[in-house]
Amino acid sequence: MAKYILLDTETTGAGEGDRIIQLGYMVLDGKKVEVYNDMCSSDVPIGYGAMEVHGITPEAIVDKPKCTETEAFKVLERLNTPDNVMIIHNAPFDLGMLAKENFTSQMRLIDTLRCAKHLFDDEEAHRLQYFRYRFGLYKIEQAEADALGIVVKAHDAIGDVLVLKLFLTQLRKRLTERFGAVNPIEKMIELTQTPVFITKPLKFGKHKGKTLVEIAHEDKKYLSWMVANMENLDEDMRYSIAKVLGS
Numbered sequence: 542m543a544k545y546i547l548l549d550t551e552t553t554g555a556g557e558g559d560r561i562i563q564l565g566y567m568v569l570d571g572k573k574v575e576v577y578n579d580m581c582s583s584d585v586p587i588g589y590g591a592m593e594v595h596g597i598t599p600e601a602i603v604d605k606p607k608c609t610e611t612e613a614f615k616v617l618e619r620l621n622t623p624d625n626v627m628i629i630h631n632a633p634f635d636l637g638m639l640a641k642e643n644f645t646s647q648m649r650l651i652d653t654l655r656c657a658k659h660l661f662d663d664e665e666a667h668r669l670q671y672f673r674y675r676f677g678l679y680k681i682e683q684a685e686a687d688a689l690g691i692v693v694k695a696h697d698a699i700g701d702v703l704v705l706k707l708f709l710t711q712l713r714k715r716l717t718e719r720f721g722a723v724n725p726i727e728k729m730i731e732l733t734q735t736p737v738f739i740t741k742p743l744k745f746g747k748h749k750g751k752t753l754v755e756i757a758h759e760d761k762k763y764l765s766w767m768v769a770n771m772e773n774l775d776e777d778m779r780y781s782i783a784k785v786l787g788s
Contacts (some may be wrong), residue, residue, distance in 0.1 A: 543726075544625045545569040546617070546648065547705050549698040549773060550635045551595040554588035562587065562602050563595070565698030567689075568620065576689055576728050578699040579611035595697065608642050621647050625691045626726060630669045630705055631653045633775075651729045653705060653712060658737040658777070660715040669704055678707040727764070736780035757785040 548566035553559040565578040566726065580597070582605040592598060608614055625648045629635050632652035639646070657667045673679050682703055686693045694700045713725045720728060743749055748756045748763060756764055764782045767774065774782075 542571065545726075546620055546625060547628045547702050547709075548635060549701040549705065550638050550697045551597055551631065552591060552638055552768055553583055553585045554587045554591045555634070555720060556588075558585060559588070559591075559638070560585045560641060562597055563698040564608060564611060564617070564619065565702050566613065567699075567702055569618075574689060576691060576699065577613035578691075579613040580605045581608040581611050581614075582606065583608075596603060596667075596694070612643070614642065618644065623647050623649065625649070626651060626730070628653060628705065628709070630657075630701070630708075649730055650733055651726070652733045653708065653729075655735075655737060655777070656712055656729050656732045659732045659735070660712060660719060662737075662740075669701055669708065672708050672711065673704045676708070676711050678704055682707060688745075737777040738784060739777055739781040753781050753785045761786060 546566050546568055548564075550561045550565070552561055560583040561581060562583050563578070563580050566576075568575040568577070580602050582602045583587060587597060587599055587602075588775055594649065621644070627646055627648040628651040630652070631654040632650055636646060636650075653669075654667055657664075657672065661667065661672075664671070673682075682693055685691075685707060686703055689703070691699055691703055693703065712729065714723050716723060716728055726770035739753060742752050743756070746763075746767070751759075753764070768782055
């Protein structure tokens with residue numbers, strides 16, 4: 542039987558050289574739930590912007606083991622088989638951080654961020670904390686946390702994993718509404734592999750407030766410039782630009 546690993550990390554920052562300083566995940570195995578949540582040290586200083594988000598200070602990780610030496614990492618390596626499913630909100634970020642620890646996932650992947658963009662395309666945002674309030678998950682998370690022995694803290698790895706667990710219920714409901722009686726896991730894996738066409742207006746650049754379709758009619762060269770020069774464009778944006786340009 543497949544095991545489902547709901548995972549999140551906290552890091553020294555979001556740059557190329559940043560590293561993991563907290564690895565938290567739940568393993569769902571039938572009705573059994575195992576929780577792993579380890580802090581770890583890093584030779585990379587924690588950025589002040591990162592501290593502002595997760596509240597982890599240098600003092601909190603003094604004398605902690607390296608990420609690869611934690612129990613959480615070692616168990617994750619044992620779970621890393623194609624039979625299991627890894628579930629992450631914004632998977633490219635966390636998988637990229639794990640790759641710096643020489644961890645390459647062999648598990649099937651569900652990225653709930655991409656699934657949310659497909660299934661809740663009418664929402665103004667798709668961040669996990671947005672959905673925490675949008676669906677009132679904060680009202681029920683304490684009871685879930687108490688049952689699992691988890692301390693709830695905002696922007697904490699295991700705290701976010703708890704929200705992710707509750708959010709999965711909302712994704713499953715939406716799947717049923719949209720697609721009927723489908724296997725929810727297999728459908729979310731499929732949606733994870735399917736790029737999202739972005740229809741909302743851009744929030745940046747000289748064409749801020751316009752959709753990609755509108756920009757393609759007015760200034761195709763700008764879209765080509767974006768692809769060539771803006772390295773931080775995600776896969777969905779690159780897919781959408783290619784589509785409106787007819788590539």
